[in-house]
Amino acid sequence: MLEGEQRRKAILAQLQTTKQAYSATKFAKELGVSRQVIVGDVALLRAAGENIIATARGYKLASEELAEGFMAKIAVQHDESQTQLELETILSFGAEILDVIVEHDLYGELVGGLYISNEIEMLNFMQKYEKSQARLLSQLTNGIHLHTIRYQKAEDLAQIKQALAEQGILYQDTMDTTVNK
Incomplete structure (x- = not known):
């Protein structure tokens, strides 16, 4: 020893x-x-x-973890039943999901490292989640959370956001901010 x-x-x-x-x-x-x-x-x-x-x-x-490519934060909202769909969607564009971030009333920003870069890692994460009986961080915030992602081409981010929006997962401000003149 x-x-x-x-x-x-x-x-x-x-x-x-x-x-x-x-x-x-x-x-x-x-x-x-x-x-x-x-x-x-x-x-x-x-x-x-x-x-x-x-x-x-x-x-x-x-x-x-600071390899080549672009990094961005994306805001999403979903319930726990859509977690795997969210992760699969991001991975389908060759991106890596580095973390999950939520805003907590008492502690401020809470960050959980994910570092999921392929389907096997995603399935392992989902299996561990299901076996653990733990709660997802996003359950603390009605499903609203951020992910830091790394992607290879600048256009990948727009495609990822579009795919998440089509699934109703991308968090978007639904308030009309236009001003009538």
């Missing part, structure tokens, strides 16, 4: 050499400690300035 500083160096070294997310459970088994010790180690690494993100599949270095 490695001591704290050595263990944190091992965690960081592993994250630097893999492109896949690495779970706290896997780290714990390999390093001979509990999962909670790993969670604490990652918190200390983050506090020391390491840009580690937590995804539903494990930890990754954020620098890998």
